Amino acid sequence: MNQSLTLALSKGRIFDETLPLLEAAGITVSDDPEKSRKLILPTSDAAIRVVIVRASDVPTYVQYGAADFGVAGKDVLLEHGGEGLYQPVDLAIAKCRMSVAVPAGFDYASAVRQGARLRVATKYVNVAREHFAAKGVHVDLIKLYGSMELGPLVGLSDAIVDLVSTGSTLRANHLVEVEQIMDISSRLVVNRAALKTKREKLQPIIEAFERAAQSKK
Ligand code: PRT
Ligand code: MG
Numbered sequence: 001m002n003q004s005l006t007l008a009l010s011k012g013r014i015f016d017e018t019l020p021l022l023e024a025a026g027i028t029v030s031d032d033p034e035k036s037r038k039l040i041l042p043t044s045d046a047a048i049r050v051v052i053v054r055a056s057d058v059p060t061y062v063q064y065g066a067a068d069f070g071v072a073g074k075d076v077l078l079e080h081g082g083e084g085l086y087q088p089v090d091l092a093i094a095k096c097r098m099s100v101a102v103p104a105g106f107d108y109a110s111a112v113r114q115g116a117r118l119r120v121a122t123k124y125v126n127v128a129r130e131h132f133a134a135k136g137v138h139v140d141l142i143k144l145y146g147s148m149e150l151g152p153l154v155g156l157s158d159a160i161v162d163l164v165s166t167g168s169t170l171r172a173n174h175l176v177e178v179e180q181i182m183d184i185s186s187r188l189v190v191n192r193a194a195l196k197t198k199r200e201k202l203q204p205i206i207e208a209f210e211r212a213a214q215s216k217k
Contacts, residue, residue, distance in 0.1 A: 003047065003197075003198045003200060003201035004047040004048070004049075004201075005047060005048045005049075005068045005069065005194075005198060005201055005202065005205075006048075006049055006050075006051055006066070006067045006068050006069075007048065007049070007050045007051070007067060007068070007069055007070060007071075008050075008051050008053050008057075008058045008061040008062055008066075008067035008069070008070030008071075009050055009051070009052060009053075009058070009070065009071055010052070010053060010054060010055035010057075010058060010071075010072075011033040011034060011052055012034075012055075013093075013094045014055060014071050014072075014073070014093070014094055014186055015033055015052070017091075017093035017094055017186070018071050018091075018093065018186075020212065021091060021093070021208070021209050021212045021213070022043070024208050024209070024211065024212040025204065025205045025208035025209065025212075026044075026045075026208070027043050027044055027045050027048055027205070028043060028044040029041055029042075029043050029044075029050055030042075030044075033052045038052075039051060039052050039053075040052075047201065051066075051067055053067075055072065055073065055076055056076050056079070056080075058070040058071065058072040058076065058189070059072055059076060059077055059080035059082065059085060059189060060080070062084075062085055062189050062190070062191050063080075063083060063084035063085055063191070064084075065191045065193060065194060067191070068190065068191050068194040068198060068202065069188060069189065069190045069191065069194070069202065069205075070188075070189050071091065071093075071186050071187070071188060071189070072186060072187060072189055073094060073184055073185070073186050073187075074182070074184045074185060074186070074187060075098055075124060075127070075163060075184050077187060077189065078124070078126060078127050079123075079124055079125075079126050079127065081126075082189075084191065084192055085189045085190070085191070085192065086189070086190045086191075086192050086195050087187050087188070087189050087190075088188055088190060088206055088210070089187065089188040089206065089209050089210050089213055090185055090187055090213065091185065091186050091187060091188055091209060091212075091213045092185050092213045092216045092217055093185060093186045093213075093216075094184075094185065094186040095165070095183070095184065095185045096163045096164060096165040096184050097163070097164055097165075097180050097181070097182065097183050097184060098124065098127065098161065098162070098163055098164075098180075098181040098182050098184055099161070099162065099163075099164045099177045099178075099179060099180050099181060100120075100131075100159055100160070100161055100177070100178050100179040100181065101149075101159065101160050101161075101162065101164070101170050101175040101176060101177050101178065102152065102158065102159045102160075102175065102176060102178055103152045103153070103174060103175055103176075104174050104175065104176050106152075106158065106159075108159065108178040108179075109178070111158070112135075112137050115138065116138070117138040117139070117140060118137065118138065118139050118140070118158045118159055119139070119140045119142060119156070119157040119158045119159070120132070120139045120140070120141055120142065120157055120158065120159045120160065120161055121141075121142040121144050121148050121151030121152075121156055121157035121159075121160050121161075122141060122142070122143070122144065122148055122160060122161035122162065123143070123144055123145060123146065123148060123162070124161050124162075125141045125143050127161070127181065127182075128141055128161040128181075129141060131161070131181050142156060142157055148160040148161070148162040149162065149169055149170065149173040149175060150173070152175065153173060153174075159178075160175070161181065163184060164177060188206065188209055190202065190206070
């Protein structure tokens with residue numbers, strides 16, 4: 001059967017770190033999305049193409065079957081909810097952690113002990129809500145779409161929930177990490193219907209990704 005596949009990726013670290021996994025599956029992408037303005041990239045396999053979308057839109061494309069599979073961060077998948085998605089592989093790429101950070105000098109532990117109500121700016125309102133509820137911390141969540149680090153600096157919030165990898169963004173903005181919420185890595189997500197109808201074509205790729213990810217752990 002002639003099965004064609006569409007893979008959804010975001011440019012930047014996810015694209016860059018997925019390329020070696022694709023290569024392990026014998027698939028090469030010659031366009032560089034940072035240079036080309038094309039949103040649909042062909043691959044060395046005429047039946048497989050890559051679509052370039054916003055990181056937070058990857059689950060949506062895969063959920064609706066506009067892409068058969070994609071790569072998205074656990075942060076993005078938790079906020080999306082994961083409906084319609086099968087998540088077979090933790091790819092162990094684009095690793096970071098989700099943390100609570102506050103301005104250096106703000107006594108977070110004591111504010112929490114005193115039962116203070118904290119204003120928290122974040123893109124990850126669902127994960128943040130669950131985290132603070134589980135800890136019994138009272139929060140007002142303020143939804144942002146980026147540059148969370150600015151929130152406490154201009155008095156928008158007392159704290160932020162954001163992703164941290166090297167910690168240099170926090171340091172540059174005089175913020176300190178006071179709680180780690182969870183480790184984050186990117187996952188392969190597959191459309192549930194495609195998994196059945198395009199199994200023959202998808203399965204070898206999923207297995208190659210699995211092997212490549214395993215060798216990184
Ligand atoms: O940038 P855009 O708004 O288009 O979308 P995006 O930020 O969701 O995409 P992108 O490509 O930046 O991130 C895609 C995925 O990479 C995320 O969903 C995470 O799963 C993962 N990832 C891994 C990260 C980081 N590491 C990371 N460090 N995503 C973002 N960051 C940011 C973080 O938000 C903070 O602003 O980098 C800054 C911190 O980095 P350090 O090294 O200074 O600590
Ligand atoms: Mg980004």
